[in-house]
Amino acid sequence: MTKLKDKVAIITGASRGIGQAIALAFAKEGAKLVLSASALENLQETNRLLNEQGCCDAILTQANVSIGDEVNQVIKKALDTLGKVDILVNNAGRTKDNLLALMPESDWDDVLSTNLKGAFLFMKACARPMVKQRSGVIINIASIIGITGNAGQANYAASKAGLIALSKSTAKELCKRNIRVNAIAPGFIHTRMTDKLSEQQRQEILKLIPLGYVGEPRDVAEAAVFLASDSSRYITGQVLVVDGGMIT
Numbered sequence: 001m002t003k004l005k006d007k008v009a010i011i012t013g014a015s016r017g018i019g020q021a022i023a024l025a026f027a028k029e030g031a032k033l034v035l036s037a038s039a040l041e042n043l044q045e046t047n048r049l050l051n052e053q054g055c056c057d058a059i060l061t062q063a064n065v066s067i068g069d070e071v072n073q074v075i076k077k078a079l080d081t082l083g084k085v086d087i088l089v090n091n092a093g094r095t096k097d098n099l100l101a102l103m104p105e106s107d108w109d110d111v112l113s114t115n116l117k118g119a120f121l122f123m124k125a126c127a128r129p130m131v132k133q134r135s136g137v138i139i140n141i142a143s144i145i146g147i148t149g150n151a152g153q154a155n156y157a158a159s160k161a162g163l164i165a166l167s168k169s170t171a172k173e174l175c176k177r178n179i180r181v182n183a184i185a186p187g188f189i190h191t192r193m194t195d196k197l198s199e200q201q202r203q204e205i206l207k208l209i210p211l212g213y214v215g216e217p218r219d220v221a222e223a224a225v226f227l228a229s230d231s232s233r234y235i236t237g238q239v240l241v242v243d244g245g246m247i248t
């Protein structure tokens, strides 16, 4: 499997869930990985799984995605050790759900800082080396909630809608430098983020999924491999929905 052979990929929020699955799928395709998480020790499990599937150690980095100096250190480490950045996956994200009238200002700020500002900071930091090398791929993990909206998730929906707009705008800005920017909008995927939901909420959501089952992180990871590889060389500024048919 060599779709990403020797490509250097930075993946944020790679300690579990969708980010971990993307790391494992990219490594299988020959990518060299720089993984980032808010705490270094959280990445040990991903690294162990990489070794288990016969892949080399990844470069492990710590960064809160909403802090510019920490983000810049991740890019510096990638450039210092591997000399280039070919692929960036902005996957780190969080929810803090509440009805609008009850939502603390701090919950709005937290979700927007992580999901939207975090992607902006990583994209800005990666754009310079990518422009220099006249190539690059950026994938932003958005959500179908950023397209449809959802009661009780105004902050999350706004952050993911913003992430889609950020992807489309920067796709237009960077295409002349051979840098593609796309978003993936997952539907309901089995991770710790969705484990927070009650059984009743889960059953309600299941009724809305035409394929009849909850997606797995690897379903999103396979879409990311496609968008990261040359198989999608003529695709930029798009949103790839991975949701079992929930929205049409």
Ligand SMILES: NC(=O)c1ccc[n+]([C@@H]2O[C@H](COP(=O)([O-])OP(=O)(O)OC[C@H]3O[C@@H](n4cnc5c(N)ncnc54)[C@H](O)[C@@H]3O)[C@@H](O)[C@H]2O)c1
Pocket (backbone or CB within 6 Å): 012, 013, 014, 015, 016, 017, 018, 019, 036, 037, 038, 063, 064, 065, 066, 091, 092, 093, 094, 114, 141, 142, 143, 144, 185, 186, 187, 188, 189, 190, 191, 192, 193, 194
């Ligand atoms: N699970 C789903 O159904 C679903 C659906 C649509 C979109 N998504 C998106 O997919 C992405 C991954 O989510 P997941 O389901 O794997 O959730 P998860 O909670 O398992 O993983 C989220 C990751 O982001 C990291 N993270 C959170 N805040 C951070 C910060 N400030 N700095 C650095 N890292 C931070 C966490 O440590 C974790 O590694 C998120 O952007 C999420 O919004 C998930």
